[in-house]
Amino acid sequence: MSALDPKERSPQRIALLPGDGIGRDVTAEVVKVLEVVAERWRLPLELVPFPWNADRYLATGETLPDGALEDLRDNFSAIFIGAYGDPRVPDMKHAADILLGIRFGLDLYVNYRPIKLYSDALCPLRGKTKDDVDFVVFRENTEGAYVGMGGNFKTGTADEVAVQEEVHSRRGVERIIRAAFEWAVAHGKSRVCMSDKSNVMRFAGDLWQRCFAEVAQEYPDLETEHWFVDALAMQLVRKPERFEVIVTNNMFGDILTDLGAALQGGLGVAASANLHPGRVSMFEPVHGSAPKHAGTGRANPLGAILSAVLMLENLGHRAAAAAVEEVAAESIGEGFTTPDLGGGATTSQVGDRLAERLRSVPL
Ligand code: NAD
Ligand code: IPM
Ligand code: MN
Numbered sequence: 075m076s077a078l079d080p081k082e083r084s085p086q087r088i089a090l091l092p093g094d095g096i097g098r099d100v101t102a103e104v105v106k107v108l109e110v111v112a113e114r115w116r117l118p119l120e121l122v123p124f125p126w127n128a129d130r131y132l133a134t135g136e137t138l139p140d141g142a143l144e145d146l147r148d149n150f151s152a153i154f155i156g157a158y159g160d161p162r163v164p165d166m167k168h169a170a171d172i173l174l175g176i177r178f179g180l181d182l183y184v185n186y187r188p189i190k191l192y193s194d195a196l197c198p199l200r201g202k203t204k205d206d207v208d209f210v211v212f213r214e215n216t217e218g219a220y221v222g223m224g225g226n227f228k229t230g231t232a233d234e235v236a237v238q239e240e241v242h243s244r245r246g247v248e249r250i251i252r253a254a255f256e257w258a259v260a261h262g263k264s265r266v267c268m269s270d271k272s273n274v275m276r277f278a279g280d281l282w283q284r285c286f287a288e289v290a291q292e293y294p295d296l297e298t299e300h301w302f303v304d305a306l307a308m309q310l311v312r313k314p315e316r317f318e319v320i321v322t323n324n325m326f327g328d329i330l331t332d333l334g335a336a337l338q339g340g341l342g343v344a345a346s347a348n349l350h351p352g353r354v355s356m357f358e359p360v361h362g363s364a365p366k367h368a369g370t371g372r373a374n375p376l377g378a379i380l381s382a383v384l385m386l387e388n389l390g391h392r393a394a395a396a397a398v399e400e401v402a403a404e405s406i407g408e409g410f411t412t413p414d415l416g417g418g419a420t421t422s423q424v425g426d427r428l429a430e431r432l433r434s435v436p437l
Pocket of ligand 2: 158169173328360362
């Protein structure tokens with residue numbers, strides 16, 4: 075493996091994996107925005123598309139080609155994914171190989187998912203404003219229920235049994251908890267919340283509880299709290315303002331971040347980063363391939379574009395990242411949005427508008 079931090083590579087090659095359904099629609103808008111950004115801020119970005127998706131899998135039987143992970147790891151600075159999922163592949167084989175393959179194969183253990191309300195009008199909660207919905211979820215991204223361990227026995231008979239295991243390692247739990255604390259310190263936050271279901275899942279819960287308490291001792295200036303995940307789901311709806319940083323396991327993080335997306339206006343605006351500090355990382359919107367919207371112009375590209383903002387920050391381009399976030403927020407504020415946010419614009423009109431604004435923002 076190259077010893078060089080992927081961010082230091084020049085040019086910074088970005089692997090683009092549009093994927094399936096609206097993943098392709100929204101990635102096209104990300105490309106528009108990144109091309110303007112590269113030109114205006116003179117960034118050495120090189121976008122390299124990869125055609126790995128359901129169509130290709132159905133035609134060739136190949137999901138992630140041999141050597142792909144090594145290529146991404148050694149020759150790219152970042153990876154951008156649109157979305158995966160196709161009704162013709164009900165078992166999600168290609169998505170498991172590509173999306174989870176990249177998360178696991180590159181050991182991207184931090185799934186960083188900011189929940190940020192850009193306009194009061196988008197919040198479904200009565201009386202809540204931008205000040206009330208602004209927290210981040212650190213979702214463990216390489217273990218838990220996602221390891222795919224288990225099996226089926228006596229399938230198709232009355233005695234059928236399915237076993238689905240979870241894996242929680244000391245190293246895995248500790249590193250995601252530590253990442254949450256480190257981020258909280260670096261961003262001037264005062265409190266970190268850990269969520270689990272340790273009242274029922276005693277074995278994993280015990281490990282998470284001990285690990286959280288031990289790591290917390292290294293951060294005496296930060297307050298800590300614990301919520302069982304069911305109660306946290308309720309509390310996020312009742313009082314989102316009391317949360318700043320939440321750390322949790324893979325499955326609970328998946329569920330809580332769809333709830334979080336709803337608090338910020340829907341899946342159309344939710345962004346995420348899959349990180350391993352110092353290594354090539356992957357960026358993707360939280361939403362899926364929404365097949366019914368594919369190619370209709372109804373897909374909101376902002377979740378993808380805000381994920382590209384996280385990618386620009388990760389690559390060290392803070393000014394450009396801030397400018398893109400600013401024009402995205404402006405577009406939301408002006409109601410120039412796709413129908414999911416109440417507007418009448420199409421996917422590409424939103425992308426065009428952002429690109430246009432970026433061409434003229436003062437540097
Ligand atoms: P989904 O996120 O694709 O869509 C759910 C609904 O949310 C859509 O019907 C639509 O109404 C709305 N929505 C989502 N994104 C939107 C956007 N950008 N603009 C406007 N509206 C948007 O979830 P689903 O329907 O449960 O899953 C569809 C497929 O996507 C499945 O195959 C699923 O497994 C997959 N999936 C993939 C990812 C991923 O690639 N990261 C994430 C979630 C789901
Ligand atoms: C997400 C998605 C994925 C997940 C699926 C498509 C495997 O829901 O990114 O949130 O569960 O992680
Ligand atoms: Mn999800």
